[in-house]
Amino acid sequence: MKERSRNPATKKIARERIAVLFEQARLAFSGHPELSNRYVELARKISMRQRVRIDREFRRQFCHHCYAFLVPGRNMRVRVHRGNVVVTCRSCNRKMRYRVVRPHAGTT
Template sequence: MKSTEKNIKRIARERVEILLKLANEKLKTNPELSKRYIQIAREICMRTNIRLGKYKRIFCKKCNTILVPGYTSVVRIERRKKIVKIICKSCGEKYRYPTNKPQ
């Protein structure tokens, strides 16, 4: 039972990585398809209860657009406050992350 669960998670993780890769590739040529790939990847994560981990900040949680600095997002670093601000150009959602913690 436990090993089956492990296998499901392993396969799910592989699929999520493939979907994220495809979403990256399609970002410029087909942004709608790219968003769809992100949506599917997030659905897989939710269903199988796996964490996106290092990938969780590469897309906009609101509209599923991959956040590429200067292309789909604006990045501002506030050194004094040690904060990184990321704004999604697609939907305007704003994110703030501390700079002292990478990822």
């Protein structure tokens, strides 16, 4: 297995590549959904190898169980239930819940 680089510039490059892969997955989904899943797999491998967290906007674009690229209305269902956004992957039928935090009424 390839050894992890200690150079901090590689983390920046890894984040950029992850962003590019998710953009490619979005563009390729309409014609080739399996290719989009492969792009997600590559992005995850890069993040694990370089120990870089995948940004929140990208983390919510793939299923955390089957790692399929998710597009609302096509292969995922989104519901709001008791302060949570419940995302159901239609590939594996697993549910992921994301907490919705609202600002306090007194805070401006």
